[in-house]
Amino acid sequence: MSAEAAPAPETVPVTVNGQEVHVPKGVTVLYACEQAGVDVPRFCYHHKLSIAGNCRMCLVEVEKSPKPVASCAMPVMPGMNIKTTTDLVKKAREGVMEFLLINHPLDCPICDQGGECELQDQSYIFGSDRSRFTEYKRAVEDKELGPLVKTVMTRCIHCTRCVRFSTEIAGVQDMGITGRGNQAEVGTYISKLLASELSGNVIDLCPVGALTSKPFAFSARSWELESTNSIDVTDGLGSNIRVDTRGNEVMRIVPRANEEVNEEWISDKARFSYDALKRQRLDRPMVRGGDGKLQETSWEFALEYVAEKLKAAEPNAMRAVAGKLCDAESMISLKDMMNKLGASHLTPEGLPGASADVRSSYLFNSNLVGVEDADYVLLIGTNPRTEAPVLNVRLRRAVIAGGATVASVGPKADLSYPSQHLGDTTATLEEVTSGKHAACEAIKAAQNPMVIVGSELLRRPDAKVMLKKIHAMCDELGVVNGDWNGFNVLHDAGGTVGALDIGFVPGTSASDAVPAQLVYSLGAEEFDAPEDAFVVYQGHHGDKGAARADVILPGAAYTEKTGTYVNTEGRAQVAIASMGPVGKAKEDWRILRALSEFAGVPLPYNTHQAVHERLAQVAPHFAKVDEVEATLWMNGATYANAKGKKLEASIPLKSSVENFFMTDIISRTSATMAKCTEARESGAV
Incomplete structure (x- = not known):
């Protein structure tokens, strides 16, 4: 640079x-x-x-x-x-x-856009007080765009915002205008659903009520809603969102503008999976009885019961797993409590061998806006279109407007822009990292080359060996050079980077030699627990994790608690609680604070502010909300001691997201996401 x-x-x-x-x-x-x-x-x-x-x-x-x-x-x-x-x-x-207004229908009393309609506002300010038109208004047949976007095309004023967004931003050549003059209609050229992970953004762009939210239809008016600023946790970008609630129910989620993170867009999963927040919820403490069934109990009994098990278990036989959607406050509380009990076997969900020693080894070091400065991008084991659709918008802009080249070693996918697929095997990656592949010359010749590593690569058994080779390649080919650090890791969940930042990883004394006697799952669905192990599940949805639990402690979802989340570039952002937890559920850090008291190892903080100050003690960047601290590149020293020399040739390089609409406990519970999955599997999309 x-x-x-x-x-x-x-x-x-x-x-x-x-x-x-x-x-x-x-x-x-x-x-x-x-x-x-x-x-x-x-x-x-x-x-x-x-x-x-x-x-x-x-x-x-x-x-x-x-x-x-x-x-x-x-x-x-x-x-x-x-x-x-x-x-x-x-x-x-x-x-x-x-x-x-000649052909615009008099739908305002029943239109979902009422109260926030640009046509209403501007006709009131700039329009006339009467119309001279006395003929019949024309009518247009509604288009079926899928389970997310509702159409009333008679209201359309042909501004073509939706057409330009689909073509230019989302990269989906599906929408356009057919016909001329009075017969012109906006829609898909052939009858099909919108095949984009960003399709919901046309709702915000539409200045009239032609395109509105299908799940939100006829459910509330804008002036009934209370708005709260929050952060999306369904992927690793930390998109800025606004949560609109009525009473104790989330009615809709819309984007907030932040040019450094998500610009003005959010993914369909972030926008529409909120219906899961009122389904299959854990709203009361439960303990598994002698008959093998979970039974409701009081908070006091549940905490006493768990505390007894914590005190009785061997420290080396205790495990703690933090889920993908956890906020940093709850994870530091669990870490502090386990450390006070002498246990150090801590694991972020899905990353058993993760290293948190050097931040530059697991962050998106170029920053999200830096993508647009890159002139050559190598994707390794990732599909950004499904793992981070809003980041894919920046990659598309770098290719279409900036002339960048994108090549991938991993899954072959339609990224919505031209790309070169080099292969999906470790043999191809071996060629690239050893400098024998033709792409290496292009990387070396680039002024701002960039490597984006998918989070699935971190979950492989040969992850450390592979990362060691990639780090060495970055140094050799100039991916990291001077002020430019082009090595990037793209995480797929909102809580992973926060867990690594606070050191929620196995300590030096942790060992797998002693089988687990007690497993504490903080919202994690995937964890290893022997059949005879005692499992505590603290979370907000009843799924695989809760089904395995001996005790359930109901926690709060991300819209129900104020918490700090760190996105894939290392930016700490605070999500404000938009409503209270459901039923008898509590904020996660409060549950752990109370449990530590029962376990005889009380944590030294009683307020959310005190917990946040504790975070800043562990990792100072938590005190700099919405800022990105520059990271130090260690020239491959992070994985210098990685054992083994060969890559697992039998395991292909793949994306961590197989189904974009179902990647975590919230989206898997969402009825709307289930409809999207069904539509995609049926071939309609």
Whole structure:
């Protein structure tokens, strides 16, 4: 990366409503108006999409121009005099609005967009108080786009935002306009469902009620909802979301803009899996009785019972497993309690041999925004389209707009942009890491080469040997060079990086030689427990983990507790509780604090703030919320002592996500995600 500062863009002076502003050369009149603090109405324009210029709502008057101009498509000229409040502009906007409303139905009382509709707002401000149209309104047949997006195409005003998003951002060439004039319709060219993991974003983009959320339909009005800022945990990106609740129920989840993380998009899984939060919930403590069945009990009895087992078990025979969706506060509480009991066998779910010694060995070191600076990207054992759809948007932009090359060693998949598939075997990876493959020359020649390693690779039995070879390749081929660190690990869950950051890994005294007598599962579904082992499950959904448990301690889901999550690039973010836990469930760190008291090893914190301060003691970056600390590259020293020299040739390099719609306990419980899975398996998508 060049150390020289980029030259300042050339600016030109323009006048907006008598106020002079200087804007970069080549920007639009609409941009100049925004810089001057003037709001210009628009429907088709969106700053993340290409300019269409077809709604004409953004008309303004430009001096010496014979008629109003569309400000979104007109570039500024030096000395241009722009007026947005003249009678000419007012009449032009009234005319445009009148045309838009000619065929728009009078659906406002039953439309799900009511209360947050751009057409409603702008017709009230800029429209006329009467219509001259007396003919019949046209009607358009609704399109079937799948179980997520509801269509009422008669409301469509042909802004084409959904078409441009599908084509440019999602990379799915499915939507377009067929017909001309009064017969024009937006839809799929042939009858099919939207085949994108980002399809729900067209709901936010649609300025009218033509595209709305099918699961949310007719369930609530926007003014009834209470909004809370939170963080998505269904993948490793930590997308910023807003949780809308009514009473003690999550009604919908929508994205929050954060240009450094998720821009303005979220995946369909993040948006629609919330219906699982009221299904199959664990809402009361339970203990397995003599008849082998789980029976409801009191919190006091359950905690006393677990505490007795903790005190009776040998420290070396105790195991603690942290689930994929755990917040950092609950994991540090469990770690501190187990350490006080003398136990050090701690494991993040699915990563039994993980190393947490060097952060750069398990983080996305280039940062998410750094993807767009890369000119060559090598994917190893990952499919970013299913593991992190929003990151895949940045990769697509790097290829389409930036001219980057993407090659993959792993699963062959449609990434929504051109890519080279080198193979899916360890033999291919061996060639690449040893410098014998043709791709090595391209990596070496690249200015900002990048390697993205999938989280499934960390779960392999030969993970350390493989990572040792990849680290050596990164040093040899210049993937890590000066200020540029192109070695990246793409995690697929919201809690994994937080677990590694606080050192929730086996300690030096941990050994598998002693069989487990007690296993404490903190929301983990996959863990090894002998049949005679005592299993404690602390979580929020009844699934595989709860079915194996001897004691169930009901915890809170991510929308029901304030917690810190660290995304795949190492950015600590705080999710605010949008509602209270269901039934008798409690926040996870509070359960562990109470249990430590019963076990005779009380934890030294009683408030959430105190737990967060404890996190900052263990890992200082927890004190810097929403910031990314630069990591130190250890030149392959992390896996210098990795035993063994051969890779497991019998195990192909594959993605950690086989079914995008079902990857964790919440999405597996979601009825909406089940419908999406069924639609995809039936071939409709």
